[in-house]
Amino acid sequence: MNLTLKIWRQKNANDKGKMVSYNVTDISEHMSFLEMLDVLNEELVAKGEEPVAFDHDCREGICGMCSLHINGEAHGPDRGITTCQLHMRMFKDGDTIHIEPFRAKAFPVIKDLIVDRSAFDRIQQAGGYISVNTSGNTQDANAIPIPKADADLSMDAATCIGCGACVASCKNASAMLFVSAKVSQYALLPQGQVEAKDRVLNMVNQMDKEGFGNCTNTGACEVECPKNISISNIARMNREYLSASMKDD
Amino acid sequence: MSKLDSKIPEGPLKDKWTNYKNKIDLVNPANKRLIDVIVVGTGLAGGSASATLAELGYNVKAFCYQDSPRRAHSIAAQGGINAAKNYQGDGDSSYRLFYDTVKGGDYRSREANVHRLAEVSGNIIDQCVAQGVPFAREYGGLLDNRSFGGVLVSRTFYAKGQTGQQLLLGAYSAMNRQIARGKIEMFNRHEMLDVVIVDGKARGIIARNLVTGEIERHSAHAVVIASGGYGNVYFLSTNAMGSNTTAAWKIHKKGAYFANPCYTQIHPTCIPRSGDYQSKLTLMSESLRNDGRIWVPKKMEDVEAIRADKLKPTQIAEEDRDYYLERRYPAFGNLVPRDVASRAAKERCDAGYGVNATGEAVYLDFQSAIERYGAEQAKLHGIENPSKEKIIELGEKIVEAKYGNLFQMYEKIVDENPYKTPMMIYPATHYTMGGIWVDYNLMTTIPGCYAIGEANFSDHGANRLGASALMQGLADGYFVLPYTIGDYLSDDIRTGSIPTDTAEFEEAEKNVRERIDFFVNNNGTKSVDYFHKRLGKVMWDKVGMARNEQGLKEAMDEIKAIREEFWKEVRVPGSADGVNTELEKAGRVADFLELGELFAKDALHRNESCGGHFREESVELDGEQKGEAKRDDVNFAYVAAWEYKGDPRDAELHKEQLEFNDIELKQRSYK
Amino acid sequence: MAKGMTSVTRKILMALSGFFLLVFLLQHCAINFLSVISPDTFNEVSHFMGTNPLIQFLLQPVLAFGLVFHLAMGIVLELQNRDARPVKYAVNKPGENASWVSRNMIITGIMIFLFLLLHSADFWFPELKVKYIDGDMTGMTAEGHFRYYEELQHQFHNPIRVGLYALSFVFLSLHLMHGFQSAFQSVGFQHNKYTPIIKKLGTIYAIVIPAAFVFIALYHFINA
Numbered sequence A: 001m002n003l004t005l006k007i008w009r010q011k012n013a014n015d016k017g018k019m020v021s022y023n024v025t026d027i028s029e030h031m032s033f034l035e036m037l038d039v040l041n042e043e044l045v046a047k048g049e050e051p052v053a054f055d056h057d058c059r060e061g062i063c064g065m066c067s068l069h070i071n072g073e074a075h076g077p078d079r080g081i082t083t084c085q086l087h088m089r090m091f092k093d094g095d096t097i098h099i100e101p102f103r104a105k106a107f108p109v110i111k112d113l114i115v116d117r118s119a120f121d122r123i124q125q126a127g128g129y130i131s132v133n134t135s136g137n138t139q140d141a142n143a144i145p146i147p148k149a150d151a152d153l154s155m156d157a158a159t160c161i162g163c164g165a166c167v168a169s170c171k172n173a174s175a176m177l178f179v180s181a182k183v184s185q186y187a188l189l190p191q192g193q194v195e196a197k198d199r200v201l202n203m204v205n206q207m208d209k210e211g212f213g214n215c216t217n218t219g220a221c222e223v224e225c226p227k228n229i230s231i232s233n234i235a236r237m238n239r240e241y242l243s244a245s246m247k248d249d
Numbered sequence B: 001m002s003k004l005d006s007k008i009p010e011g012p013l014k015d016k017w018t019n020y021k022n023k024i025d026l027v028n029p030a031n032k033r034l035i036d037v038i039v040v041g042t043g044l045a046g047g048s049a050s051a052t053l054a055e056l057g058y059n060v061k062a063f064c065y066q067d068s069p070r071r072a073h074s075i076a077a078q079g080g081i082n083a084a085k086n087y088q089g090d091g092d093s094s095y096r097l098f099y100d101t102v103k104g105g106d107y108r109s110r111e112a113n114v115h116r117l118a119e120v121s122g123n124i125i126d127q128c129v130a131q132g133v134p135f136a137r138e139y140g141g142l143l144d145n146r147s148f149g150g151v152l153v154s155r156t157f158y159a160k161g162q163t164g165q166q167l168l169l170g171a172y173s174a175m176n177r178q179i180a181r182g183k184i185e186m187f188n189r190h191e192m193l194d195v196v197i198v199d200g201k202a203r204g205i206i207a208r209n210l211v212t213g214e215i216e217r218h219s220a221h222a223v224v225i226a227s228g229g230y231g232n233v234y235f236l237s238t239n240a241m242g243s244n245t246t247a248a249w250k251i252h253k254k255g256a257y258f259a260n261p262c263y264t265q266i267h268p269t270c271i272p273r274s275g276d277y278q279s280k281l282t283l284m285s286e287s288l289r290n291d292g293r294i295w296v297p298k299k300m301e302d303v304e305a306i307r308a309d310k311l312k313p314t315q316i317a318e319e320d321r322d323y324y325l326e327r328r329y330p331a332f333g334n335l336v337p338r339d340v341a342s343r344a345a346k347e348r349c350d351a352g353y354g355v356n357a358t359g360e361a362v363y364l365d366f367q368s369a370i371e372r373y374g375a376e377q378a379k380l381h382g383i384e385n386p387s388k389e390k391i392i393e394l395g396e397k398i399v400e401a402k403y404g405n406l407f408q409m410y411e412k413i414v415d416e417n418p419y420k421t422p423m424m425i426y427p428a429t430h431y432t433m434g435g436i437w438v439d440y441n442l443m444t445t446i447p448g449c450y451a452i453g454e455a456n457f458s459d460h461g462a463n464r465l466g467a468s469a470l471m472q473g474l475a476d477g478y479f480v481l482p483y484t485i486g487d488y489l490s491d492d493i494r495t496g497s498i499p500t501d502t503a504e505f506e507e508a509e510k511n512v513r514e515r516i517d518f519f520v521n522n523n524g525t526k527s528v529d530y531f532h533k534r535l536g537k538v539m540w541d542k543v544g545m546a547r548n549e550q551g552l553k554e555a556m557d558e559i560k561a562i563r564e565e566f567w568k569e570v571r572v573p574g575s576a577d578g579v580n581t582e583l584e585k586a587g588r589v590a591d592f593l594e595l596g597e598l599f600a601k602d603a604l605h606r607n608e609s610c611g612g613h614f615r616e617e618s619v620e621l622d623g624e625q626k627g628e629a630k631r632d633d634v635n636f637a638y639v640a641a642w643e644y645k646g647d648p649r650d651a652e653l654h655k656e657q658l659e660f661n662d663i664e665l666k667q668r669s670y671k
Numbered sequence C: 001m002a003k004g005m006t007s008v009t010r011k012i013l014m015a016l017s018g019f020f021l022l023v024f025l026l027q028h029c030a031i032n033f034l035s036v037i038s039p040d041t042f043n044e045v046s047h048f049m050g051t052n053p054l055i056q057f058l059l060q061p062v063l064a065f066g067l068v069f070h071l072a073m074g075i076v077l078e079l080q081n082r083d084a085r086p087v088k089y090a091v092n093k094p095g096e097n098a099s100w101v102s103r104n105m106i107i108t109g110i111m112i113f114l115f116l117l118l119h120s121a122d123f124w125f126p127e128l129k130v131k132y133i134d135g136d137m138t139g140m141t142a143e144g145h146f147r148y149y150e151e152l153q154h155q156f157h158n159p160i161r162v163g164l165y166a167l168s169f170v171f172l173s174l175h176l177m178h179g180f181q182s183a184f185q186s187v188g189f190q191h192n193k194y195t196p197i198i199k200k201l202g203t204i205y206a207i208v209i210p211a212a213f214v215f216i217a218l219y220h221f222i223n224a
Helices: A033-046 A118-125 A148-158 A165-169 A176-187 A196-209 A220-224 A232-246 B013-023 B044-056 B094-104 B111-131 B163-181 B246-253 B286-290 B300-307 B324-328 B338-350 B367-380 B388-414 B469-492 B503-521 B528-542 B549-569 B581-605 C007-037 C039-051 C053-083 C105-133 C148-155 C159-186 C194-223
Strands: A003-009 A018-024 A096-100 A109-111 B036-040 B059-063 B154-157 B184-187 B190-198 B201-209 B215-219 B222-225 B264-270 B293-297 B362-365 B423-432 B449-451 B638-643 B652-657
Touching: A018 A033, A118 A176, A118 A196, A118 B163, A148 A176, A148 B163, A165 A176, A165 A220, A176 A196, A176 A220, A176 A232, A196 A232, A196 C007, A232 C007, A232 C159, B013 B111, B036 B044, B036 B201, B044 B059, B044 B163, B044 B184, B044 B469, B059 B190, B094 B111, B111 B163, B111 B469, B163 B184, B163 B469, B190 B215, B190 B246, B190 B503, B190 B581, B201 B222, B201 B503, B215 B503, B222 B246, B222 B469, B246 B449, B246 B581, B264 B286, B264 B338, B286 B388, B293 B300, B293 B324, B293 B338, B324 B338, B338 B362, B338 B423, B367 B388, B388 B423, B503 B581, B528 B549, B528 B581, B549 B581, B581 B638, C007 C039, C007 C053, C007 C159, C007 C194, C039 C053, C039 C105, C039 C148, C053 C105, C105 C148, C105 C159, C148 C194, C159 C194
Parallel strands: A003 A096, B036 B059, B036 B222, B059 B184, B222 B449
Antiparallel strands: A003 A018, B190 B201, B201 B215, B264 B423, B293 B362, B362 B423, B638 B652
16 A cells, blocks of 8 residues: 655754655555554665654564554554554555654653653652562562452553553643552552552652643543553552552651 | 683582572672672663662663663563472472473583572562562462473463563562662663773773763673573564664673574464564464464365465364374474474475465464363353353353463454464564573673673573573572672772773774764665665574575575675664664674674584574484484583684684583483 | 642542532532422522521632632643643544543533633622622512522523523533543542442433523523
8 A cells, every 4th residue: 555654753852843744655454553664764764864763672562662643643543552563454545644753741752753751760760669679588479369359450550561652642641540550550469568658659749740741531541551551540549649648657 | 711611619409509609709788889780781681680789789880772671672571480489289399490491401501500590480489579570360369370381380470471571570660779779870772882891801881872872981890791682683583673682792702702602492483474574573472382273284275275365274174184293292292392393383384384375374273272161161150051152152261361462462463363263373583592601600701791681591502491581581680690790799899980081991982983983974775674684584594493504504605795795885874973773773783794694603513403403414314203303412512602703704612511410311302 | 729739639639629519519409409399498498508607608618619729720730731742743633532521621611610600690799799798688579578589580581691501501511521420530439330330420410410400490481
């Protein structure tokens, strides 16, 4: 199929940036979206032009590196997948595809479609861990039984890949789904209880400091989340936050 | 040969590690503050090492080329992690894990290292659970295990189909704690481009900031390379697009020996290639083989009809299907180790029985598992005389619970429903057992330079068992390196911080800059990928699943020719002072083009078949094992460690003879 | 106001003030409905509500505060949220992942606020004037019976006003469609079994309450 691509090009963080139009031809429907961009980039390199810079790595939907706002949606029109798993069969011959970076104040553009998501790292550093030193002498893994239901829910939250689609699709550029997924993972496990209070308070504080917007429960995040993380995690975080703020120091 | 001292401690195998730890030199906590360690790579090995070294008090500088340490490719490991916990009471033990690993590695790994790996495996699980890794559990709340990759016990711990992700996020969380404390300084979007040797010791690296393009000098008292494997030398592999050998290759060029580069694992259950545009291959967990049956049609006319889209696989009668693994290996059937399963698929496809347009695919069929589980469920639910539809419905639910995410992934990529029609799979490059040679301390032949995880060669011999990569990465990072590095660093407590304004740093930086300048100024005509794809094709065709002398010699020459053309014709648009993805790729492919030749050379010299390395000249000629790989323990029971001498083909071989005191060498038989 | 609070605190306060307004709305609707059933009871209850000191001097200010807080916080959140994405998407399809009502609470909210200004001008400000400026706390007309029902009927003579009221309740309905269940989510109430029930309840509430108000207005318009 033949397609028209309208792609955000921006030289660096200080450049203003603009949408630029490209045509690609003979795209197979079995290609992944990023392979289609590879084709475009090969053509650009052949012409001596700079290829479109975009983040990608594992190309199997787990590393969370790829992003892209495609035709008005984070990770494109398909559901439950990242951009690298989006296939061209979702598009038709002659389509125009708009490709933009994830947009948020907290995700400044580095170049073209690459954004800086280090805000997510800093939120995790604020409390997204259990303070346990490495030793050969932590207690046996089976010392504390954990109800399967809790372990499964914790796992569901833990599958977050930190791609930022929740922020990109939220009309408020809120990071609540991301933060709540980590808070929930630990809140559901006995190991996470000891530091639960500080964790939720510190992570929320850091989230705000990074300049993400407020959550208004539109639910867009869970629809666009490639890992189907549920907004019930946000409710859990609100609950954790409420009880943490009421607890005496 | 004096350099190749493996430093294996004396004493009985089972006591070596314990005794060694007791006698090792330690650095006192106050002095650890004075010592800097650089860790390159933040996967399971690098991430866990960074966190643990920082917990101990060292100042760690960690580097990754991704935008966050959490994205390292360990994250893509699906199936699980082995540990000799014996929670299932099925007779597992450290010894058995050790034995299985050495045997699975086709007796080409170092006994002492593997035993240590098995010993600490249990600690890994304890540590990860304490960190909040949500492993799968049974209804009683205890950890669940599954059997994995052709072993006879259930020792694999897992977190759905995302075990690597969860373990990596655990290590990442431990890192985050140390980053917050200021004990780890994290350098995201940085790529190491050279190691700096001062007075014969590794004392720093030159790194490029991939955002600003700046070339930076970083010094430390020790440098740890945890940059993963080199599977991308094949262009198409299950590795991440950015996975590369640059860090490992740079230290090789500065004196670290490269061991057994030809030991590469070709994983049997990947989604087949669909066209020339393909950028990578997607692996599906080996756990699928627990329930899936692998087959191709028996009759060539059926194969042709399928390729012409005139026949569906479900229409082929049971007796017209060739379940070739069950046929050839009745004892292990579909659960034979990876190398065996991959070669068998290749054998059938080479014989013309491949079931897709490219002729490189076999079926992985869940129909009988669905029916078996369905019947079992019907009984459990007390349904009398269930209809076939009901059985299938119930069975599909069980299969979905076990492999739902894999099935979904397959359907997204291939656009076929694997519950209704068999999956198509084909082997793909997945893991490299070879790597930087290290001694028992995980130190390379450069003093102060360590290699851990997939980047080193140590534990998997010629073939890695399923669910053992995660185990090794974390064992090295959490439980081995943090001890052994102390032994070296204890001499450095009075050194003081290493200055970066010395001639050695100057020289290293200059070389890095020259190479970058060359790339951006070379007005070539071909893209980096053009060369990478050509290299990959040579590697796959001639240094792939089956190798022979003639092919390997051709490969060495062809790779050399591609390399020479690359340095003339490569084109890198843009400049070096900012993000330039083509420039990053150019540097990596340049190193692959050297490694590839050494790889072929190693494969050529090893005139035996062992593990993932299959030489067509070395097969059993008769008897029950006719046609199977034939190992040559008399001539090749050694580690081939290559010393860089300029051109890869001039590399000098050093042998570390492998001694097996606790295990009797046998032919692997899965018949 | 929102400085020094975290986004989660703001969200929880938004929900709590919303809950309070939901309760207020319910009782307001119930009392109004009395005007359809029994003008006398309506008069008595109205008089009680209008003169009881606890209601007048405690609940009424609390209500006013709750309303103003909910509105002001809504505006603050909106401004902050706009600031969180300074460069907009060239192409965006928000309708693909979230409902119109959930994305436009600020619009429906401001429309409701404008309505409240009209509504206060119609009822509340005159009430305040009669009671606290003129000092007439009797609630009686010159003829010596309660004035509340008459005033109510009088207001709904005008078809334009009735139309405006009806339109406003459409906005209220839209606001409640999202607001009701959203408030539960915000305070952290999430339950596999009960959350779906709350969502249904929210939809019912968002339809029935505004519909009842519209019905009351139409009833008096037609019967006047």
